[in-house]
Amino acid sequence: MMTIGATATREAAGSVGADLTRLVRGQVLSPGDTGWEVARRPWNLQVKQEVRAVVVAEDAEDVAATVRYANQYGLSVAAQPVGHGATTALRDTILLRTGALRGVDVDPVARTARVAAGAGWADVLGRAGAHGLTGLAGSSTGPSVVGFTLGGGLSWFGRKYGFTANAVRSAEVVDANGDRYRVDATRDPELFWALRGGGGDFALVTELEFDLFPAPLLYGGRLLWPAERAAEVLEAYRETVAIAPEELSLWYTLLRFPPIPELPEFLRGRAMVAVDATYLGGLANGRELLSRLLAVPGTLLDTVGALQVADLGSVAAEPVDPVPAMEYAALLPELDDDAADTLLGVAGPHSGSPLNTVQLRHLGGALARPTIGGGAVGHLEEKFSLTGIGMPMGPGMAEQIEAHQALMADAFAPHASGRIFFTFLGSEESPVAAFPPDVLARLRDVKRRRDPHGVIRSNHPVLR
Numbered sequence: 001m002m003t004i005g006a007t008a009t010r011e012a013a014g015s016v017g018a019d020l021t022r023l024v025r026g027q028v029l030s031p032g033d034t035g036w037e038v039a040r041r042p043w044n045l046q047v048k049q050e051v052r053a054v055v056v057a058e059d060a061e062d063v064a065a066t067v068r069y070a071n072q073y074g075l076s077v078a079a080q081p082v083g084h085g086a087t088t089a090l091r092d093t094i095l096l097r098t099g100a101l102r103g104v105d106v107d108p109v110a111r112t113a114r115v116a117a118g119a120g121w122a123d124v125l126g127r128a129g130a131h132g133l134t135g136l137a138g139s140s141t142g143p144s145v146v147g148f149t150l151g152g153g154l155s156w157f158g159r160k161y162g163f164t165a166n167a168v169r170s171a172e173v174v175d176a177n178g179d180r181y182r183v184d185a186t187r188d189p190e191l192f193w194a195l196r197g198g199g200g201d202f203a204l205v206t207e208l209e210f211d212l213f214p215a216p217l218l219y220g221g222r223l224l225w226p227a228e229r230a231a232e233v234l235e236a237y238r239e240t241v242a243i244a245p246e247e248l249s250l251w252y253t254l255l256r257f258p259p260i261p262e263l264p265e266f267l268r269g270r271a272m273v274a275v276d277a278t279y280l281g282g283l284a285n286g287r288e289l290l291s292r293l294l295a296v297p298g299t300l301l302d303t304v305g306a307l308q309v310a311d312l313g314s315v316a317a318e319p320v321d322p323v324p325a326m327e328y329a330a331l332l333p334e335l336d337d338d339a340a341d342t343l344l345g346v347a348g349p350h351s352g353s354p355l356n357t358v359q360l361r362h363l364g365g366a367l368a369r370p371t372i373g374g375g376a377v378g379h380l381e382e383k384f385s386l387t388g389i390g391m392p393m394g395p396g397m398a399e400q401i402e403a404h405q406a407l408m409a410d411a412f413a414p415h416a417s418g419r420i421f422f423t424f425l426g427s428e429e430s431p432v433a434a435f436p437p438d439v440l441a442r443l444r445d446v447k448r449r450r451d452p453h454g455v456i457r458s459n460h461p462v463l464r
């Protein structure tokens with residue numbers, strides 16, 4: 001194994017861009033270059049990323065060369081295919097864009113997929129769906145499969161099949177020395193454990209192999225009502241989740257659509273309530289399971305029906321293009337009457353909330369069970385995930401959103417477990433909130449041993 005060590009100084013790496021241009025095949029951008037602002041800009045426009053250079057990797061060797069260079073000059077490398085999980089913690093960092101590495105290979109017989117570092121869920125789902133299979137994707141097909149999975153991955157199908165990270169079979173990595181190799185349950189099991197839910201702090205992943213799961217019949221979609229129905233819909237939602245089999249996932253969302261011309265007129269500037277559903281089963285059973293919700297009158301939109309795996313991203317209709325976003329997240333052990341009233345109080349139609357989405361996701365099922373041989377993601381005993389996202393699109397809005405998120409955190413303090421699912425940590429939040437102390441200690445131990453100089457920089461460094 002070649003070890004370069006942080007022998008040179010950061011100052012010596014004065015013209016990082018010029019040096020890297022000689023070492024990699026992909027494009028290298030430095031401050032002041034044409035295209036610099038766009039190159040360093042993440043998907044979440046609210047986060048300003050100050051980095052030393054941007055490398056647009058063309059292949060896995062570019063990834064390794066960038067890490068070797070950073071190692072030599074005491075810099076760090078942050079992989080960022082999309083920037084959904086953007087961060088400000090990027091001092092002395094080279095931003096590595098892996099979005100061009102989009103290879104996808106689906107093996108319907110082995111029921112596995114292999115994806116390169118920049119492939120998105122949209123690249124996988126169409127191919128898997130053609131064979132009656134699905135990957136454990138989440139609400140949006142925008143995040144890269146690798147970024148999503150390293151963060152644990154809360155999928156539509158998690159209640160049935162568990163966390164996406166635990167479906168990983170192997171990973172091709174570049175370690176903090178710039179060495180390339182493959183890890184799995186037998187080759188480097190400790191690193192393999194950390195990668196599956198501990199985030200991108202331990203190695204850069206150039207390829208991921210993971211299991212696909214049967215989804216020959218898929219049913220789902222969105223039911224949308226005016227916000228005035230929020231209480232009625234919440235009651236029906238609670239009754240439905242109480243009887244939901246693991247094949248059914250249900251999310252309840254209070255929505256405030258911004259008054260922007262990109263939205264259809266019936267949504268623009270309006271407050272609404274939605275239930276999004278996916279069911280790994282047929283249409284008849286699906287309608288029966290949702291009957292309590294379907295009986296709530298006044299729907300403005302009903303897209304529930306047979307669903308193609310490839311169309312999974314359309315269910316929750318999340319923004320695809322970059323937006324500014326400020327996040328709040330919590331986990332709720334229960335959704336009892338008090339918690340439901342709290343939700344309507346802070347985010348319901350009469351709350352004056354400036355947040356654009358406040359969402360409950362029903363957890364449980366396989367997400368609540370420990371997985372033998374599973375990764376750092378572990379399991380979640382809480383029955384609901386709660387998020388509250390605001391998009392500051394005008395002057396003064398960021399302050400309003402921040403104040404309302406603080407109010408929400410206070411209101412939910414008696415109902416929340418105090419833990420946050422790793423991937424829903426805000427851009428400034430520490431992983432201390434995400435992991436039980438023993439898991440965090442083990443992750444920190446892996447980081448100290450595998451990357452003592454902090455060459456690899458994730459959006460949520462475990463030593464922060």
Ligand SMILES: Cc1cc2nc3c(=O)[nH]c(=O)nc-3n(C[C@H](O)[C@H](O)[C@H](O)COP(=O)(O)OP(=O)(O)OC[C@H]3O[C@@H](n4cnc5c(N)ncnc54)[C@H](O)[C@@H]3O)c2cc1C
Pocket residue numbers: 078079080081082083084085086098117137138139140142143144145146147148149150151152153154155199200201203204205206318319423424457458459460
């Ligand atoms: C609209 C939206 C919907 C979402 N829905 C869900 C959901 O349903 N379920 C869920 O679990 N999450 C969800 N997320 C969260 C999302 O999964 C995380 O933000 C994830 O980290 C995004 O990955 P990315 O590659 O798109 O983002 P990026 O910001 O590009 O990357 C995020 C982090 O992943 C790590 N990383 C990425 N690529 C590599 C690599 N090749 N090697 C090593 N580390 C790497 C890095 O630490 C990086 O900082 C959602 C996010 C958004 C914005």
